[in-house]
Amino acid sequence: MSFLAHVAAEINKKSKSYEVGKLQNLRKKLNNLSRLPSSQLFDQRTVFENWGWHYGGRKELQFNIGIEGDFLRYGVAFSLECSQSLPNIDILVPKIARFNEYLNEFCENFSDLRMWYYEDDIRSSEYMPSSIPQEQVEEGFFIFLGAKSEKAAIDYDRILETLDRLLPIYLFTEGGLPEIALEKRLFDFRFSAGCTEKPSQTSGTLTQRELDIRLRHNDYQRSLYTELSALYGKDNVGTEIYANGLSIDLVVKQGENYWFYEIKTASTARSCIRQALGQIMEYSYWPGHQRAVKLIIVGSAVANQDEISYIEYLQETFGLPLEYKAIRYLQLN
Template identity: 45%
Template sequence: MTVSEFDVGPIARALNVHAASYAIGGLQDIRKRLRGYSKRPSSDIFTSQTIRPHWAFHYGGRTELQFNIGLEDIAGEPALRHGVAFSFEPSQSLPSIDVLVPKVGLFNDYLRGHPEAFPDMRMWHYRGRVQSSDYPASPIMTDLVVPGPFVFLGKRQRVAEIDYDVILADFDRLLPLYEYVESGGHESPSVKVPKAAFSFQAGCSTDRPSGTTASLAERVLNISLRHNLMQAALTCRLIAQYGAANVADEHASGSGTKIDVVLQHAAGEFWYYEIKTAHSPRACIRDAIGQIMEYSYWPGAHEASRLIICGEAALDDEGAAYLRQLNERFRLPFAYEQIVLEQ
């Protein structure tokens, strides 16, 4: 089958039938409850109003985080995407994207709070007809939340090997994210996200975006890029000092979050590093302190022997006095380290 001959309609209708034994089969009942409707808006996930030849989204999804399937052209071969998406393209049913903006905020909150929820899924986006490369599940960048782009989280399958159970099982996994977003963040996820116990595994990212081709303005103002550069500089320094077998970045905390950098300082003794891009040490400490304490002390986490906040600014006398008081009065093992980047 060529890309031009592909039609998602039969797949969407088959998913409606197969969904009866999955939680996603009750999507319209969930929407009825969340919206306070007097009756269920539809009996199906996808309807004739939301199915097009090359894509489909759930009934009611135009103004929501939408469950979406669609054609992906991979090197001239058709593949089927499945997952959730925000479509920021204005239309008659979505004259303004303003209704989606707070939902993007909730989407981002959920992914920050559950960074291990979708390790096997990827995100990508379209600006017009230009498709981005794939990247790990992460908060949506602000510059994408404008009229036009389409942002997706999910997977792809070859159209010759469609597995409906895989699609529906992945929809079930995404359902707590949908419920969190569409309930305004007030409803607890209906499915607990599995949390892996802390077990140190050395290793640092090799595909982290580089700043070598970025302009000076991007290197200074792009927070995500800045964080990546600081993380790379820190891991390189720690590896040089302690060896690659003792350093890991984006390491699972054991409580459903990820630690920027973990150093195995001695057998069974770990130091946690949290990187912040604020311009003052006080702002870095303020932003980091809650996160880094959660990494060490939240139920299920592994307690660190040292909690290190990292920023670009040098620690001043007041900041040093504050951390010293936390160390001495509350016996909290805080420290601060400066990371200096070349401009």
């Protein structure tokens, strides 16, 4: 058995505890099939030495695993390389449009993941999740969204958690389930303690790092998690809590109540409030969402008197449980 075949077998075995493990049942409903297309997420018929995809995925947004040097990639992909089973890419073009529609709305929820592509077997650099540009919707491209793991240290639960997170974009892209089924899944709110590990630095210069908003956001998130865990206990603080396809930066659990935190990296409290206000209200007040008793916007800048007065006006006039917090930034590197 090849290394990748062993990985696929382990994923299949553990997938029974995850939503993505039901993929072939979902595909049966999506495609109105008379029988189950496969009993497993990854079938031996579509797992090869260096890459593999879910059975039936050749004409779909495919759940994909592959070997890239010393790393295992895992996520979803469009393979626009034509073959006997995919004589042209016409069937995938409208699906790419739906994929782009979903990412345009929810790309922030995949900010810890990365995209890259192959063109004529040449790999691109990695970049933040974003819609697929028209120039890449051509025969010969392979476009990937997901993450990597060192082959020597594979965490199968983390792989399956990531694939579960990507399941809604697959369902939306394939477009066959009633919208209500997608919405029901997305409305689910489940608190999970802990801090999601995300990169805090790259191999670039310090200047490049300071200009990288996402890396600074990750630093602030980790620092805030450390501070609040010390105050309320690690079992009561969690990051990247998913609800309605959205990702809440940090949640504190107090009994049956929750506090939602949204982190921004703008240079003034005013800009942080402006950027975060719509998001943090949607987390709590969209129909069917978990209500929070506190909504806290977090930034690196200390609020001045006008900014404080603005928050107080929103509290008093609209009854919003809104606060602004200047983060006590800890250098963690």
